[in-house]
Amino acid sequence: MEFQNLLIEDKNRIRYITINRESKLNALNRDTIAELHTAFANAFSNKAIGGIIITGAGQKAFVAGADIAEFADLDTESASRLAKENQAKVFDLVANGSKPVIAAINGYALGGGLELALAAHIRIASTTAKMGLPEVTLGLIPGYGGTQRLSKLVGSGKAFEMILTADMITADEAYLVGLVNYVVEPGEIIARAEALLNKMLQRAPLALAAAIAAINAAGAPDGFDIEIAEFGKCFGNKDTKEGITAFLEKRKPDFRGE
The missing domain is CATH 3.90.226.10 (2-enoyl-CoA Hydratase; Chain A, domain 1)
Incomplete structure (x- = not known):
């Protein structure tokens, strides 16, 4: 456009x-x-x-x-x-x-x-x-x-x-x-x-999106529930597994937004 x-x-x-x-x-x-x-x-x-x-x-x-x-x-x-x-x-x-x-x-x-x-x-x-x-x-x-x-x-x-x-x-x-x-x-x-x-931009893109959603819910009646849900969803991401593995292996993570 x-x-x-x-x-x-x-x-x-x-x-x-x-x-x-x-x-x-x-x-x-x-x-x-x-x-x-x-x-x-x-x-x-x-x-x-x-x-x-x-x-x-x-x-x-x-x-x-x-x-x-x-x-x-x-x-x-x-x-x-x-x-x-x-x-x-x-x-x-x-x-x-x-x-x-x-x-x-x-x-x-x-x-x-x-x-x-x-x-x-x-x-x-x-x-x-x-x-x-x-x-x-x-x-x-x-x-x-x-x-x-x-x-x-x-x-x-x-x-x-x-x-x-x-x-x-x-x-x-x-x-x-x-x-x-x-x-x-x-x-x-x-x-x-x-x-x-x-x-x-060095951080995990899907984690950034989850954090934005959770922060936006701050003060809402279901804010804590949204944080918990977004936290749990992260464990379905390849980037989360990569981040944890990289931490344990003492190396820089390779996040791909997956």
């Missing part, structure tokens, strides 16, 4: 997805959402891809929000349908994906942009990044998982503050509250994401 709003590069088992709407501060419109769905779905199903880094074009914005012009004609029913469909197509797809996703937040991550970063498994921010959920200034609330995922990451108190005031926070503040994993200089953000992802 030829993308109009994304730049895609596959290199050394990493898929790089760059939202390429720099003149619009990489805002998420319908077409970009559709392309993100295709790019992520393909990456998750492609055995040659081990993980994904997502970022925004330019230095100003990761994603500065949704395209608000597309909200103008929505009513209660159509807005609910839009939120449900887009959550499923992109935000839930990313969060529940079988491969690690790192968001390289290179500038403003606001509204739907921050929600996209929240859906990723790890977030790395540049020192110039600013993050926020300003929807209440439009008479709205976050509709792509922001109220849920932000609360899980930073706690309900900080989530209430950020969402109800609509204030942006700096990268350093985001690090202090656990919203991002690292803060680096702008020119170092992709290299840091690559280093972290390459370390993960």
Whole structure:
């Protein structure tokens, strides 16, 4: 597929997805959402891809929000349908994906942009990044998982503050509250994401997928049951047998994603 709003590069088992709407501060419109769905779905199903880094074009914005012009004609029913469909197509797809996703937040991550970063498994921010959920200034609330995922990451108190005031926070503040994993200089953000992802790609791919599923279930009523089930499923994998054997033989394992 030829993308109009994304730049895609596959290199050394990493898929790089760059939202390429720099003149619009990489805002998420319908077409970009559709392309993100295709790019992520393909990456998750492609055995040659081990993980994904997502970022925004330019230095100003990761994603500065949704395209608000597309909200103008929505009513209660159509807005609910839009939120449900887009959550499923992109935000839930990313969060529940079988491969690690790192968001390289290179500038403003606001509204739907921050929600996209929240859906990723790890977030790395540049020192110039600013993050926020300003929807209440439009008479709205976050509709792509922001109220849920932000609360899980930073706690309900900080989530209430950020969402109800609509204030942006700096990268350093985001690090202090656990919203991002690292803060680096702008020119170092992709290299840091690559280093972290390459370390993960040395591990067993099916174990990574199982770990993502179990971590996502944290706090759910059946969270422990899901962890137990994923743990048990690992013993049906060839990689698990290889990992245990390699450990006992004091050698590096040769994981094949089987």
